[in-house]
Amino acid sequence: MKRGINDNFFDYLRYFAAFCVMYLHFTGYMRLMVPDAAAPLNVLRFIVEFFQPTVVLIAMSGFLTAMSFEKSESVFVFLKKRISRIYLDMWLSMAVYVAVLFFVVGNLFDKSMLKWFILQAVGFANTPDCLKEFATGSINGTLWFFSVIAQLYVVIAIIKVVTKNTKSKLFYGLMVIIFGILNIVSGAVAPSLSETMQKLLERTFIPYAFWFFIGVFCYNYKIYQDKNLKLALIILFLAQCILHIIPASGLGYYTDFYRGILTCIITPAAGYILPAKRAKLNLTYGLYLYHWLILNLIIHFKLYEKIGLAMTFIIFTIATIILAYIFRTDSRLLGTIKTTFRKKAHKNEFQKSGN
Numbered sequence: 001m002k003r004g005i006n007d008n009f010f011d012y013l014r015y016f017a018a019f020c021v022m023y024l025h026f027t028g029y030m031r032l033m034v035p036d037a038a039a040p041l042n043v044l045r046f047i048v049e050f051f052q053p054t055v056v057l058i059a060m061s062g063f064l065t066a067m068s069f070e071k072s073e074s075v076f077v078f079l080k081k082r083i084s085r086i087y088l089d090m091w092l093s094m095a096v097y098v099a100v101l102f103f104v105v106g107n108l109f110d111k112s113m114l115k116w117f118i119l120q121a122v123g124f125a126n127t128p129d130c131l132k133e134f135a136t137g138s139i140n141g142t143l144w145f146f147s148v149i150a151q152l153y154v155v156i157a158i159i160k161v162v163t164k165n166t167k168s169k170l171f172y173g174l175m176v177i178i179f180g181i182l183n184i185v186s187g188a189v190a191p192s193l194s195e196t197m198q199k200l201l202e203r204t205f206i207p208y209a210f211w212f213f214i215g216v217f218c219y220n221y222k223i224y225q226d227k228n229l230k231l232a233l234i235i236l237f238l239a240q241c242i243l244h245i246i247p248a249s250g251l252g253y254y255t256d257f258y259r260g261i262l263t264c265i266i267t268p269a270a271g272y273i274l275p276a277k278r279a280k281l282n283l284t285y286g287l288y289l290y291h292w293l294i295l296n297l298i299i300h301f302k303l304y305e306k307i308g309l310a311m312t313f314i315i316f317t318i319a320t321i322i323l324a325y326i327f328r329t330d331s332r333l334l335g336t337i338k339t340t341f342r343k344k345a346h347k348n349e350f351q352k353s354g355n
Contacts (some may be wrong), residue, residue: 003224008271011279017060017173018287019317021142022052025295026316029136030309033299037309049338050244051263052255055211059264060271061149062215065156069165070268075157082153083176085285086146089328093289094120096327097140100293104300110306123147125203135296142292144203151205152212172217179210180257207253214264224272233269236262278355288326294319 023095027045031038065082072078094117108130116128116139125143163171186207201207223229240262251257293302294316298304304312 005224005275007276008224009274009277010064010271011275012277012281013056013060013267013271014284015279015287017051017053017056018284019279020048020051021057022287022291022317022320023048024053025141025291026313029295029299030304033302034304034309051240051266052260055255055260055263056209056267057145058149058211059215059218059267061152062212063154063219063268063271064215065153065212066216069156069160075161079153079157083150086150089285089289090143091121091125092327093140093286096290096323097293100132100242100297101131101139104297105131108134123150135299136292138292139296140289140292142288145288147203148205150210152209155205155209156212156216167220169217169220172213172220175213176210176217179206179213182206183208183210183253183260184251184257187251187257190253211260211264214261215268218265218268223268223349224326229269230273233266233273236266236269240266267312281325283321283324283328286328287320290323290327291316291320293323324353 010284013254023044027041027048034041061268068082069078070080073309087224098113098117107202110128110130112129116126119126120140120143123143124147125140127139159175160166186201188202193201205212226232240259243256249258252260254260298312298316303315307315334351
C-alpha cells in the first residue's frame with residue numbers, strides 16, 4: 001500500500017533529533033564537569049550522535065521545505081510563513097533569556113548587552129562580552145542553526161524562482177554535488193582560517209546546504225513512493241553501522257562526509273517506513289532554544305555537585321520541556337497576555353473617543 005506524502009513520522013523524528021541535540025550538549029559539558037562519569041556519558045553520547053541530529057534536522061527541513069513550497073501561494077507567502085515562525089520564537093526566547101539571566105547575574109550586565117540584542121534580533125548568534133565568562137561561555141550556543149535555516153529558505157526560494165519551480169531530479173542532483181564539494185572544501189579550509197572567519201563560515205548556509213539539498217532531492221525523487229524503500233532503509237542502516245566501526249574519513253564540515261550523506265537519506269526514508277503518526281503538540285523549536293539556558297544555569301549553580309548527575313539530567317530534561325511548553329508562540333499563556341493587552345488598548349481607545 002502506497003503512503004501519501006502527508007502520511008509520515010516526521011513530527012516524532014523531529015522530537016528525536018531535538019532531544020539528541022540537547023543530550024549532545026549536556027554530555028559534552030558534563031564530561032568536563034564530572035570526569036568520573038565519563039563512561040556512562042560517553043555511552044549516551046554515542047547513542048545520540050549515531051545519526052547526527054543537526055544533520056537530521058537540516059535534511060528533514062530540506063524535504064519539508066520543498067513540500068511546503070509546492071503548497072504555497074507564492075514565494076513571498078512561503079518566506080513569510082517560514083521565516084516569521086523562526087523569528088517569533090527566537091525573539092520570545094531572547095526575552096526569556098534576558099529576564100532569567102538578569103535575575104541570576106544581572107550585576108554582570110553592561111552595554112555589550114545592547115550589541116548582543118541587536119545582532120541576536122536579526123539572527124546573528126553571539127555572546128555579549130560581559131557574559132563570556134558565565135557558565136558555558138556562550139549565551140545560546142544553538143542559535144546559529146536558526147539563522148542558517150532562514151538563509152536556506154531564501155536560497156531555495158531564489159532557486160525556485162530562477163528555475164521556474166523546476167522539479168528536475170538532474171538539477172537537484174547537480175545542486176547536491178555542488179554543495180557537497182563546498183562542504184568538503186569548508187571542512188578542509190576551516191582550520192586554517194582566523195577565529196573570526198571560522199565563526200562567519202559557521203554562520204553561513206554554505207557548509208550545511210549539502211544536507212538540506214539532499215532532503216530537497218529526496219522530495220523531488222518522491223522517495224515516499226519507492227517500492228523498495230524498506231529494503232533500502234535496512235541497507236543504509238547497516239552501512240551507517242559499518243561507518244561507525246571504521247575510522248572517520250576526515251572529509252566534510254561539522255560531521256563525517258559519508259555518515260552525513262547516509263543520515264540525510266535515512267531521515268526521509270524512516271519518515272515513510274515508520275508508522276504514519278502526527279504529534280498533537282510541537283515543542284521541538286522550544287527544546288532547541290531553551291535547553292542551552294538550562295544548561296548554563298546547571299553549570300553556574302553546579303547542580304551536578306549538589307544533587308548528582310542523574311538528578312541533574314532529569315532536571316535538565318524536565319525544565320527544558322516546561323520552558324518549551326510555556327514559551328511557545330501558540331501557547332494559551334501568551335494568548336491570554338495578547339488578549340489582555342488588546343482589551344486594554346481597545347478600552348483606552350474607547351475612553352479617548354468618548355472624551
